[in-house]
Amino acid sequence: MNDENGTHIGGIEKRDIVIADYDPAWSVTFQSHADAITQALGNDALRIEHMGSTAVPGLAAKPIIDILLVVKDSGNEESYLSRMEGAGYELRIREPDWHQHRMFRTPERDVHIHVYSLGCPEIDRVILFRDRLRSNPDDRSRYEQTKRRLAEQGWESMDDYAKEKTEVVEKIIAAATSEHKNHS
Numbered sequence: 001m002n003d004e005n006g007t008h009i010g011g012i013e014k015r016d017i018v019i020a021d022y023d024p025a026w027s028v029t030f031q032s033h034a035d036a037i038t039q040a041l042g043n044d045a046l047r048i049e050h051m052g053s054t055a056v057p058g059l060a061a062k063p064i065i066d067i068l069l070v071v072k073d074s075g076n077e078e079s080y081l082s083r084m085e086g087a088g089y090e091l092r093i094r095e096p097d098w099h100q101h102r103m104f105r106t107p108e109r110d111v112h113i114h115v116y117s118l119g120c121p122e123i124d125r126v127i128l129f130r131d132r133l134r135s136n137p138d139d140r141s142r143y144e145q146t147k148r149r150l151a152e153q154g155w156e157s158m159d160d161y162a163k164e165k166t167e168v169v170e171k172i173i174a175a176a177t178s179e180h181k182n183h184s
Contacts, residue, residue: 007093007094007095009091009092009093009094017062017150017151017155017158017161018062018063018151019060019061019062019144019147019148019151020060020061020062020063021060022056022057022058022059022060022061023054023063024057026050026054026055026061026063026065027050027055029065029110029111030050030054030055030065030067033065033067033106033111033113034048034050034067036087036088037067037069037084037087037113039087040083040084040086040087041069041071041080041083041084044071044072044079044080044083045069045070045071046070046071046072046118047068047069047070047123048067048068048069048070049067049068049127049130050065050066050067050068050130051066051067051068051114051126051127051129051130052064052065052066052126052130053066053133053143053147054066055130055134056130056133056134056140057134058140059133059140059143059144060144060147060148061147062151063110064109064110064111064112065110065111065112066112066114067111067112067113067114068114068116068123068126068127069113069114069115069116070115070116070117070118070120070123071115071116071117071118072117072118073100073117073118074099074100074101074102074115074116074117074120075096075100075117077091077094077102080115084104084113088106088107089104089105089106089111089113090104090105090106090107091103091104092104092105092112099116099117099120099121099122100116100117100120101114101115101116101122102114102115103115114126125173128173128176128177128180129169129172129173129176131176132172132173132175132176132179133172136172136175136176139172139175142168142172143165143168143169143172146165146168147165150164150165
């Protein structure tokens with residue numbers, strides 16, 4: 001069953017939003033999944049990066065590892081779907097109208113793998129955001145405070161929580177973009 005947009009395979013799930021203090025084990029978990037994805041996809045995994053809050057040392061986060069996976073064409077599920085499922089991941093989100101984004105997760109729901117096509121502009125945005133949080137303590141603190149405040153509210157879905165963070169995320173990306181252009 002899909003949600004009203006046809007994006008969430010299995011429908012919307014209500015999940016509690018829990019923000020945990022930074023855990024150095026998150027990078028170890030990322031690496032083990034990066035290795036599993038590489039094993040499953042070989043050269044078809046064009047890029048694998050740890051993204052999101054768990055990729056930022058010192059930043060509190062939902063204890064869910066976000067992984068960026070770049071393939072030639074994320075819309076061509078036949079080129080990777082069965083191999084990702086064979087590695088133990090389940091397809092959870094299909095967004096053909098938003099950069100052909102796909103998201104897999106572990107059955108434990110503690111790892112999300114975001115799949116984009118080579119050249120997708122969202123790749124640069126998520127890496128720019130991650131790197132800005134790694135290098136700018138003020139933005140990192142502002143983002144963490146926002147997340148902690150929002151996590152205290154009840155949410156119907158994780159998507160609703162994520163949408164509420166959009167304004168601060170966009171401001172941080174804009175600052176990073178401006179700084180990047182000034183140093184180029």
